[in-house]
Amino acid sequence: MEAKIIKIDPLCTPITSFYTIKFEGKSVSEYTDFRKKMELSAENNEELDIIKETIYEIGERGAKPVFFTREENDAFALPPKYVYINSKDFGIRLYCAVVNEHIVFLLNGDRKKTRKATDEKSNVSKYFYMANSLHKTLMKEKVDGTLLWDDSTLELSLEEDYLINVMG
């Protein structure tokens, strides 16, 4: 599915830029969808606050590899393991793709109901695959020269009508 890359301006800092994607035909981006979905239930508040604060701290410190301790193949999930709180299930997961130490894509997620994100019955598998698909496409676009960045790039240079192909 084709998606537009959108910068999440209110979260960006002088050293970290946060992006998300918005699929063609959808009314909101993946990150907004995640937030609105999680905010429907008050039981999610504490875990969601931890994820939000982790994002703010990453914004201030940079997207250093040490902060992303929950590896999901080539993608990652928040909250990282060092700020995980005990939950009655496996807890909330927000899947993301890290481009370099200055650019992070915040995607979508849910309260994880199965041990493995890749389980057939997993309610978060689509987000796991979405994040990995985005990461793979971003890398391919870099090799192809469609998207240009290096380790120090803070902002992706995107054409107005640029769409990225991501498993949705």
Place this chain on the structure above:
Amino acid sequence: MGEFDFLENEREKIPEDIKIYVKKSMDILEYLHEVIESKNITQRQLADKLGKSEAEVSRWLNGVQNFTIRTLSKLEAALGTPIIVVPNKKPKGLLVSYIFESETKQQSNSNNFEFKIPSGAKQKDELAA
């Protein structure tokens, strides 16, 4: 209205204890990795120093396993540097308050401090007894 307007000033609503928890967790993890890197120690070498398996040390360094004070003490000993520093305790026993009196006494060019011992405060020698 922009899609991300709901994110504006959102941080102000996050409880202070959550902010402290996340900040301290990241501080410790980041500092620990900086120390290990500056000392040029491998995970294997650190594990040997601690008498632990490399997998266990890896769990600590990735925050998979919560640090206990005992764990942090072992790491501090092995790395030869403090990881958590507790601020010095204030002197016990003598509570001192100061009052700016320059305004009330109309003293224009000097700030006159007056030290007062609250009536319930114990003297130093009382506490030592």
